[in-house]
């Protein structure tokens with residue numbers, strides 16, 4: 693899943709991962725995190741997700757990062773906003789209203805850039821990456837978030853031998869292994885979604901569940 697893979701998907705409009713509505717798990721579990729209005733929420737690998745609009749409607753500022761400028765331009769156009777552009781070492785920052793989206797590489801972001809993020813929402817980001825990149829993502833992007841940051845992570849579980857990713861299966865043991873050191877992962881929900889996923893049924897996948905994790909980062913020493 694190198695950058696070229698994603699750029700091609702966006703160029704060709706092969707973006708089956710994009711949802712026309714808000715992630716239901718976000719709606720169900722976000723308020724329980726107790727993040728105050730006005731706080732900033734980081735949305736890594738954000739695409740043009742409408743979850744960002746939902747978070748803004750809860751009073752949050754949203755900081756996204758996304759490789760594809762097609763996705764980011766589409767997002768702002770869809771919101772009827774014209775962003776101002778500013779170039780930094782991390783990429784081109786697009787800002788308008790409550791949204792700032794960096795067109796750049798999530799793995800490159802540093803602690804200073806993410807210092808104001810009290811929250812994080814990961815849907816189709818961790819699971820978009822193969823195993824070695826997931827380890828890198830946790831060790832760089834998530835590791836740059838500040839102590840006390842809390843958020844939600846949505847994962848998928850299915851027998852990886854039955855279908856190739858993305859999206860990839862990420863089992864509970866891996867969530868613990870990736871985040872158990874610096875974060876406190878708590879499983880909030882697991883649901884069987886195979887009946888609603890014909891692509892997985894057609895591929896012969898025998899079971900498919902989705903999980904929602906609450907993660908809270910320990911204070912930094």
Ligand SMILES: C[S@@+](CC[C@H](N)C(=O)[O-])C[C@H]1O[C@@H](n2cnc3c(N)ncnc32)[C@H](O)[C@@H]1O
Pocket residue numbers: 695698699709710711736737738739740741757758759760763796797798799815816817820
């Ligand atoms: C499966 S999509 C999910 C998008 C979004 N989270 C959603 O729910 O619609 C993964 C996105 O991550 C972006 N991406 C992949 N690798 C990235 C990286 N290293 N830095 C920033 N964005 C990346 C891709 O361009 C793609 O838009």
